[in-house]
Amino acid sequence: MTESTKYLLTEDRIPKRWYNIQADLPKPLPAVLHPGTMQPVGPDDLAPLFPMALIMQEVTTEREVEIPEPVREVYRLWRPCPLYRAHRLEKALGTPAKIFYKYEGVSPAGSHKPNTAVAQAFYNKEAGVKRLSTETGAGQWGSSLAFAGSLFGLEVLVFQVRVSYDQKPYRRALMETYGARCLASPSAETAYGRSVLEKRPDHPGSLGIAISEAVEVAAQRDDTKYALGSVLNHVLLHQTIIGLESMEQMRMADAWPDVVVGCTGGGSNFAGIAFPFIGDGLRGGKKARIVAVEPAACPSLTRGKYAYDFGDTGHMTPLAKMHTLGSTFTPPGFHAGGLRYHGMAPLVSHLKELGLIEATAYHQTECFAAGVTFARAEGIVPAPEANHAVKGAIEEALRCKREGRSETILFNLCGHGHFDMQAYIDYAAGKLKDQQYDEKELAMALAGLPSVPEPA
Numbered sequence: 001m002t003e004s005t006k007y008l009l010t011e012d013r014i015p016k017r018w019y020n021i022q023a024d025l026p027k028p029l030p031a032v033l034h035p036g037t038m039q040p041v042g043p044d045d046l047a048p049l050f051p052m053a054l055i056m057q058e059v060t061t062e063r064e065v066e067i068p069e070p071v072r073e074v075y076r077l078w079r080p081c082p083l084y085r086a087h088r089l090e091k092a093l094g095t096p097a098k099i100f101y102k103y104e105g106v107s108p109a110g111s112h113k114p115n116t117a118v119a120q121a122f123y124n125k126e127a128g129v130k131r132l133s134t135e136t137g138a139g140q141w142g143s144s145l146a147f148a149g150s151l152f153g154l155e156v157l158v159f160q161v162r163v164s165y166d167q168k169p170y171r172r173a174l175m176e177t178y179g180a181r182c183l184a185s186p187s188a189e190t191a192y193g194r195s196v197l198e199k200r201p202d203h204p205g206s207l208g209i210a211i212s213e214a215v216e217v218a219a220q221r222d223d224t225k226y227a228l229g230s231v232l233n234h235v236l237l238h239q240t241i242i243g244l245e246s247m248e249q250m251r252m253a254d255a256w257p258d259v260v261v262g263c264t265g266g267g268s269n270f271a272g273i274a275f276p277f278i279g280d281g282l283r284g285g286k287k288a289r290i291v292a293v294e295p296a297a298c299p300s301l302t303r304g305k306y307a308y309d310f311g312d313t314g315h316m317t318p319l320a321k322m323h324t325l326g327s328t329f330t331p332p333g334f335h336a337g338g339l340r341y342h343g344m345a346p347l348v349s350h351l352k353e354l355g356l357i358e359a360t361a362y363h364q365t366e367c368f369a370a371g372v373t374f375a376r377a378e379g380i381v382p383a384p385e386a387n388h389a390v391k392g393a394i395e396e397a398l399r400c401k402r403e404g405r406s407e408t409i410l411f412n413l414c415g416h417g418h419f420d421m422q423a424y425i426d427y428a429a430g431k432l433k434d435q436q437y438d439e440k441e442l443a444m445a446l447a448g449l450p451s452v453p454e455p456a
């Protein structure tokens with residue numbers, strides 16, 4: 001067979017519960033700490049920022065969390081998402097490996113992010129919240145939350161990282177089409193944004209700065225809460241719908257992955273596809289290798305330190321133990337804007353420390369080359385972020401070719417690249433450079449990590 005095969009589930013197969021990996025961890029996640037007291041934060045500490053339902057999802061150790069029916073109702077717009085066997089890509093690579101990919105680009109915003117945006121908007125609406133503030137890197141999260149906000153009647157204010165605000169006007173137009181207000185960050189709207197602009201008026205912005213601005217706005221107003229598109233436990237929980245559907249589709253295909261690959265910015269789409277498989281392995285099922293792929297210009301998992309750090313640059317958030325490049329680190333302005341975050345989800349970091357996942361890093365030009373190979377074989381143009389997963393999967397397939405092994409590879413194609421064609425134009429014109437992060441800045445950012453007493 002040369003055509004790629006599509007595995008579809010009917011709507012009634014949309015999962016009814018998310019999977020919580022905290023139930024199956026061999027060692028519990030280190031506590032999140034209050035930066036003032038260095039004591040574990042309690043639900044009340046987080047209440048100004050998040051509705052209680054989401055705070056409880058942050059800490060629950062129950063294995064399954066019910067997906068509210070109104071959320072499943074919205075999921076029906078695009079879920080279940082298709083899973084494909086990439087026969088044509090296998091042929092193009094001449095590999096004996098079987099390559100499968102789950103495609104999350106069929107959502108209205110074009111990525112996996114609406115899986116959690118819709119859930120977060122629902123719980124905020126239930127709690128009587130009127131307005132959500134958030135940050136966005138590439139614009140994927142901002143447009144996902146704008147979409148979800150419009151469905152549930154919530155106002156949405158988005159701080160978009162300056163470089164992508166300038167590079168991606170169509171993402172902003174999408175957010176505004178859904179009714180959101182979008183500002184370039186650092187902005188003059190917040191005290192923190194103004195303090196950054198004072199020191200450097202042409203600051204390119206970073207997710208860490210945009211988070212500080214969004215948190216500042218939410219902390220000031222009772223009717224406003226903050227929404228984060230990655231990193232937090234509840235976000236990763238919502239994304240497990242990706243892996244849960246994939247499991248059923250792999251069974252339809254009469255196959256099971258030896259390797260699962262995902263790209264990592266804050267870790268949510270990776271967790272989404274990987275956690276259900278990791279959990280299955282921890283409960284005695286077949287163990288797959290799990291590979292996280294990150295950009296070499298912002299390599300938190302492969303080059304960062306596993307330490308307590310702030311989630312934002314302005315140091316308004318609690319301290320979480322994670323792989324971090326330091327909260328003051330500003331990565332260079334490469335095209336996969338969704339992967340420009342200084343930290344990594346605490347759950348993903350914890351699994352790395354436990355040896356349950358691997359991590360690799362690639363430069364952007366080799367990732368774009370992989371994305372073009374994929375597009376020519378399979379027809380879908382991946383988002384620049386997703387190109388990292390494509391690259392990781394292709395490397396695994398080429399290893400199988402060298403070793404003569406017919407392993408099964410599953411990767412998450414977390415979004416399409418239709419709003420990122422300028423990056424493809426630059427790549428085709430030979431204008432994309434492999435950005436190096438500044439070693440000195442990294443050393444400084446790491447030296448500035450908060451000092452946290454070791455627990456007794």
Ligand SMILES: *Cc1c(COP(=O)(O)O)cnc(C)c1O
Pocket residue numbers: 111112113140141229230231263264265266267268269270338339383385386414415416
């Ligand atoms: C936001 C985004 C990412 C990075 O975020 P994760 O939380 O690591 O998934 C990756 N790919 C796409 C398409 C995105 O929109």
